[in-house]
Amino acid sequence: MNELENIVPKLIEQHRLLQKDLGMAAAMTEMEKPSSQEIEKWLQQFTADLTEHLHLENAVFYVELLKKMKEAGVDTTNTGIFIADMKNIGNKVETFMKKYKKADTIDASLAEFKSEFFPIINALNIRIESEESGVYLYWDLYNKE
Numbered sequence: 001m002n003e004l005e006n007i008v009p010k011l012i013e014q015h016r017l018l019q020k021d022l023g024m025a026a027a028m029t030e031m032e033k034p035s036s037q038e039i040e041k042w043l044q045q046f047t048a049d050l051t052e053h054l055h056l057e058n059a060v061f062y063v064e065l066l067k068k069m070k071e072a073g074v075d076t077t078n079t080g081i082f083i084a085d086m087k088n089i090g091n092k093v094e095t096f097m098k099k100y101k102k103a104d105t106i107d108a109s110l111a112e113f114k115s116e117f118f119p120i121i122n123a124l125n126i127r128i129e130s131e132e133s134g135v136y137l138y139w140d141l142y143n144k145e
Helices: 007-029 036-071 077-099 103-108 110-133 135-142
Strands: none
Touching: 007 036, 007 110, 007 135, 036 077, 036 103, 036 135, 077 110, 077 135, 103 110, 110 135
């Protein structure tokens, strides 16, 4: 299970990369004359990085964490609810990214894009903070190999 080695630091590193990608797209959005091509470029990078991150987090980390917690006799109900909430935020982010994946779509509805984009950044940051101060800390508690 090589994928589990240093999984939490890797997930945190991926979080910083995702924040950087969105930060660059946000900076482009806030320019006097936003370049929808540059915004598209950063959103495409974000989408690629997000896909990799969500696979590691949802298909590996959460699965293994719940397994280890159950093996330790812990009630995982609340952790399962938290994970579902985090996945819901991920779904909202992915829906937004699909809606605005092309520069011409961004350009044609820039005001709407901006009104939806900054709440998406906030939602992602809440998810990141919640994971890093929550379930990521559980890993060391239950990862007794």
